[in-house]
Amino acid sequence: xxxxxxxxxxxxxxxxxxxxxxxxxxxxxxxxxxxxxxxxxxxxxxxxxxxxxxxxxxxxxxxxxxxxxxxxxxxxxxxxxxxxxxxxxxxxxxxxxxxxxxxxxxxxxxxxxxxxxxxxxxxxxxxxxxxxxxxxxxxxxxxxxxxxxxxxxxxxxxxxxxxxxxxxxxxxxxxxxxxxxxxxxxxxxxxxxxxxxxxxxxxxxxxxxxxxxxxxxxxxxxxxxxxxxxxxxxxxxxxxxxxxxxxxx
Numbered sequence: 306x307x308x309x310x311x312x313x314x315x316x317x318x319x320x321x322x323x324x325x326x327x328x329x330x331x332x333x334x335x336x337x338x339x340x341x342x343x344x345x346x347x348x349x350x351x352x353x354x355x356x357x358x359x360x361x362x363x364x365x366x367x368x369x370x371x372x373x374x375x376x377x378x379x380x381x382x383x384x385x386x387x388x389x390x391x392x393x394x395x396x397x398x399x400x401x402x403x404x405x406x407x408x409x410x411x412x413x414x415x416x417x418x419x420x421x422x423x424x425x426x427x428x429x430x431x432x433x434x435x436x437x438x439x440x441x442x443x444x445x446x447x448x449x450x451x452x453x454x455x456x457x458x459x460x461x462x463x464x465x466x467x468x469x470x471x472x473x474x475x476x477x478x479x480x481x482x483x484x485x486x487x488x489x490x491x492x493x494x495x496x497x498x499x500x501x502x503x504x505x506x507x508x509x510x511x512x513x514x515x516x517x518x519x520x521x522x523x524x525x526x527x528x529x530x531x532x533x534x535x536x537x538x539x540x541x542x543x544x545x546x547x548x549x550x551x552x553x554x
Contacts, residue, residue: 312442313449321446324426332422332451333458339363340462346370353463357456361417365389368519381517388520391527396424402434403427404441418448420455425492499530 312318336357343353343366360366365386372382397416404412426447431440491497503526510518 312445315439315442317439318442318446320430321426321443321448322450323446324430325422325447325450328422329450329454333454335363336455336457336459337462339366340459340464341466342367342370342462344463344466346374348373350463353466354460357459357463361420361452361455362386362390363455363459385517385520388523391523392421393419395527395531396421399424399428403431403436404444406436407441415444415448418445418452420448420451423447423451429492495530495533498533499526502526502529 340353340357343356344350348356356366368385368389369382372385393416396419400415400419404415407415423444427440427444430443431437491500503522506525507518507522510521512518513521
């Protein structure tokens, strides 16, 4: 695809980074909280760094940390992480009309860097589901800023975690950051209903052991979200090139 070899040279790359700049502070704060939480849970610095760089999934990392501290068996850890990241199966299906024709190696690289907010920003910029030369550089602009802000603050949290006093309450700060990020993603009826179902299910199943209420809430939210999405009309397409040129004027 055009500009795929050097996406940073394209105007759409800068536009993607600019669109992602608004939630960068929240993403960085979430990364900081996750880095501190990994060290506080007993992980060594090398293991925590490896988890941050290889896993790159903050919600899954936070979900399994209390299970690690509680000595949960490996199958519970794997199941929890898989369920938390189950949403990426849905998100990848949304990417397919745009990137399905790309080489597999390129799609694998993009899959590693893709995150929830990248999908939200991308779908808002390209609502018409068909390939366009601006899409790959736009994706990399947003993904590069998102990954860099997350990893920089996550690594800082890992390296400084032992020096952060417990009474600072960063755990509660992490919850507030998550609420803010989730709130910014509630852009349609499907996501709103899914969020409500997840919250109600998590509270109703709070008595389950090993934080399994979180797993149950995720499964319920995904199922309800897919059901609502399948019955919702598609948004009207907007001209991509005109929207980009308008932003540059």
